[in-house]
Amino acid sequence: MTYDAPRLLACGDTAFTIEFGERIEAPCSARVLALDAALAARALPGIRETVPTYRSLTVHLDPLLAVPAELGRLVLALAGEPLAAVATPRLWRVPVVYGGAFGIDLEAVAAHHGLAPEAVIERHSAPEYRVAMIGFLPGYAYLEGLDPGLALSRRPSPRPVTPAGTISIGGAQALVASIAAPSGWHLLGRTPERTFVPERDPVFLLRPGDRVRFVPTPAARWDALAAAAEAGEPVAELCQG
Amino acid sequence: MSAHLRLARLAGAASIQDGGRHGYLRYGLSASGPMDPLAFAAANRLVGNPADAAALEFGLAGARLRAESGAVRLALAGAPSGMRLDGEPVAAHRSLVLPDGAELTIERPREGVFAYLAVSGGFAVRSVMGSRALHQRAALGGLDGRALREGDRLPLTASPTGGTDVCLDPVPLQRTAPIRVVLGPQDDLFSETGLATFLHETFTVSNRADRMGYQLDGPAIAHGPGGFNIVSDATVAGSVQVPGSGRPIVLLADRQTTGGYPKIATVISADLRRIAQRRPGEPVRFEAIDLATATRLAREEAARIAALGAQLKPVESETERLMAANLAGAAVDALGTED
Secondary structure, three states, X not given: OEEEEEEEEEEOEOEEEEEEEOOOOHHHHHHHHHHHHHHHXXXXXXXXXXXXXXXXXXXXXXXXXXXXXXXXXXXXXHHHOOOOOOOOOEEEEXXXXXXXXXXXXXXXXXXXXXXXXXXXXXXXXXXXXXXXXXXXXXXXXXXXXXXXXXXXXXXXXXXXXXXXXXXXXXXXXXXXXXXXXXXXXXXXXXXXXXXXXXXXXXXXXXXXXXXEEEEEOOHHHHHHHHHHXXXXXXXXXXXXX | OOOEEEEEEEEEEEEEEOOOOOOOHHHOOOOXXXXXXXXXXXXXXXXXOOOOOOEXXXXXXXXXXXXXXXXXXXXXXXXXXXXXXXXXXXXXXXXXXXXXXXEEEEOOOOOOOEEEEEEOOOEOOOOEOOEOOOEOOOOEOOEOOEOOOOOOEEEEOOOOOOOOOEEOOOOOOOOXXXXXXXXXXXXXXXXXXXXXXXXXXXXXXXXXXXXXXXXXXXXXXXXXXXXXXXXXXXXXXXXXXXXXXXXXXXXXXXXXOEEOOOEEEEEOHHHHHHHHOOOOOOEEOEEEOOHHHHHHHHHHHHHHHHOHHHHOEEHHHHHHHHHHHOOHHHHHHHHHOOO
């Protein structure tokens, strides 16, 4: 649930967190992003970086320029005000090859929910998601908006390696993974798009607040799309407005 | 042949670090940078560099470096390590010139974990996203996005001999003093017993300790009735997260930027280097302090780093002092004691 009033949480002398709720919910995420935007517009002295997550905004500060308790109270007051919702003009249409070697858990997820694999693909690609948080590893985009009918707790034991571009679900969360890493989530598919390329401008394709739609793509197109992505061409389509 | 230093031998962990890659936390990338910022800054100041120039970080490592392309001015600071220049003992915490063709042997530290080797002008690896610091999980920065290996050729700037022979008093490692924390952000998710365990028991650094974080062994810290799964939120350097096992993990320079375990407390920024310098098996006790004190200590630590430049002394006076005392060995042995 989203709290009636946001809470100020201590994170040592270099940060504090403003927490809006304890669950993954669209209104909570929207308030986090609204506060993030409001702080960016105000440029308060001493703030170094802000990190929006599903339910909170962490503010990193320079302890030479700001005192966490004072700056925290100021930001908490701002968080309690009715803030304008952030306009999110950026919508990404991200190609995903589902199932088979690309999404080795698709069939198991379908069986668990008593659905056909095609129905899981349909339900996973139907919503318009929002990037609520980028974290854990560089470019790992955590989405809000998963169909509750697909929610499924994590695997009992994580896999030591899952490939770059993995599209997965864990609990009520949906994820676009950037680089190869261990994961205990359920792998539904893969995108050839590269969401994190250090030598590219922008380095990170997705930003907190961006909207995302998954476009089911035939496996036969993987090689061509992967080659295009390798050559630096975008394979996700950016739609504004 | 462009200027470089050869890492002829390496046993242990080593990477190139600088002041860190800042501004990308919201994209999931932690800053990296030195595990002991004060020792790192000292090594750089000794060779006339800005405090945040790219230098080598050794983690419980021994190494041999060879000047292959001309003389190089360098200095070692941090965890006390024996050093020899072509077999002759030389002191750390002083700047010296490694002549062309000469070899510098750095022994595994006697105490502590991290030692820093700075060269005049810094290491000339490519800057990636504004920093030369290695972030190993992301394969970013450092030498080709990886940790250093035996045989590596470490690129230097064109004139790596700038500066003069100077020395600094070594920084004590404080290997037994309590690590100071500010409780929160999720201390309310722990039982009273759990909080008491955290604040009154002694933990030890486990073998699962690296630049991402140190897992501690010791009594399990009990969570409250709400359990130990939270919706992931952001971490900071020093976050003490407690997973279901009850064994705390202190998150450090290369940490994951978000996590789903409750964080009982945050190590104050001034004490990050003090926990970083503790080895597996060494004790860790925590002491809760208030935020105002933590801010004062952060400012004192920044002042300590800023003052290094003014504390540089000519090497002659240091040599005379050691000669007069005739206790060079004893002075070296005292490096690890409490201040």
